[in-house]
Amino acid sequence: MDNTITDPFRKAFRGRFISVLRWEQLDDFWDVLSSDADGGWYIYAVGEPPPTEPVSGEMLRAFLLEIDQLLRKEHDEEYCGVVYADSLESPAFVKIFDPNNLGVSCGFSDKPPLPGWILSRLRPLDLHSEVPLPGNRRRWWRRLIGA
Numbered sequence: 001m002d003n004t005i006t007d008p009f010r011k012a013f014r015g016r017f018i019s020v021l022r023w024e025q026l027d028d029f030w031d032v033l034s035s036d037a038d039g040g041w042y043i044y045a046v047g048e049p050p051p052t053e054p055v056s057g058e059m060l061r062a063f064l065l066e067i068d069q070l071l072r073k074e075h076d077e078e079y080c081g082v083v084y085a086d087s088l089e090s091p092a093f094v095k096i097f098d099p100n101n102l103g104v105s106c107g108f109s110d111k112p113p114l115p116g117w118i119l120s121r122l123r124p125l126d127l128h129s130e131v132p133l134p135g136n137r138r139r140w141w142r143r144l145i146g147a
Contacts, residue, residue: 008122009122013093016086017085017095018087019081019083020081020084021081029085029088029091030068032091033091033094033119034061034064041055041120041121042054042118042124043055044120045117046115046117047138050125052123062144063144066140070140071083071099074100083096091119093118093119094118095115095117095118097113098115098116098117114127116137
């Protein structure tokens with residue numbers, strides 16, 4: 001049997017997502033996630049080994065602060081458009097695209113870029129990124145998680 005189709009994480013990854021279009025909308029979305037920070041979230045930096053345990057609420061809130069700063073600094077646009085969630089009111093799966101690796105994430109492609117980070121209530125599986133995590137992102141991630 002093909003696990004890529006039946007696995008809950010991969011099924012959720014391929015599901016329907018809503019874009020967080022405006023920066024003000026992103027502020028509200030971070031508030032939703034922060035208010036549920038102790039809800040068993042995994043943070044997966046695509047290109048690194050997937051986590052085996054959910055992060056603490058403190059770690060999730062720290063990640064949200066750091067990723068917000070990174071996105072606002074490196075995605076110098078009037079709109080957000082790099083964060084996608086299965087629900088904006090009650091999310092269980094969030095894709096955050098790296099502003100420096102957008103490719104054609106907004107349009108159609110046979111091979112769209114993978115997100116840079118995934119927040120999920122489901123334990124992540126390795127997505128086998130063909131693009132290695134750039135050194136600056138790897139250092140940022142490892143500093144954040146204390147590795």
